[in-house]
Amino acid sequence: DAKTTQPPSMDCAEGRAANLPCNHSTISGNEYVYWYRQIHSQGPQYIIHGLKNNETNEMASLIITEDRKSSTLILPHATLRDTAVYYCIVRVEGNNRLAFGKGNQVVVIP
């Protein structure tokens, strides 16, 4: 699977949109971009995934650049409960595993 690069940490203001970047410059055409988050002592929580098009669900939006080499996860109105480690993962079609890196420790500040 293609490697991803995320900032190790970032702060976000409560009530504002949080934009979480991810670089995946070696992504292949059949690789999906997945986002998970892990709140302390809990299991990873699935957020969203996409292949080429931008995606939106009740939790977040995923913006994938046209060349697919980077993406941004947008939490529209960050709350204190959004404080977590966020993982951007690239997963090839047919691959069973998710390769978790170190993630981005996001802290939402009041």
Added chain:
Amino acid sequence: NAGVMQNPRHLVRRRGQEARLRCSPMKGHSHVYWYRQLPEEGLKFMVYLQKENIIDESGMPKERFSAEFPKEGPSILRIQQVVRGDSAAYFCASSPAGRQGNQPQHFGDGTRLSIL
């Protein structure tokens, strides 16, 4: 709709004992995955199972670890003769059948194994 259920949440064993971790997938899911998270590290894939079949065990340690997903009942991750280095959080995930690249895995809240 119940999510992935893991039990026990916490398990304490002495060195040399056996540990059995259970995972019931989400309703309608036939694929189960096990991951391990060592302290201060990210999750690492261990094994992928479908009912009565091990599909990919490339992440499993060669000795003492085994996994099964019987026709009836939960998936079991079994660790024999545990050692201190087995102390970790073990997470199970499940997904429905279909093209796996496009099927999210949904995780349980894990079993925290502590070895005395």
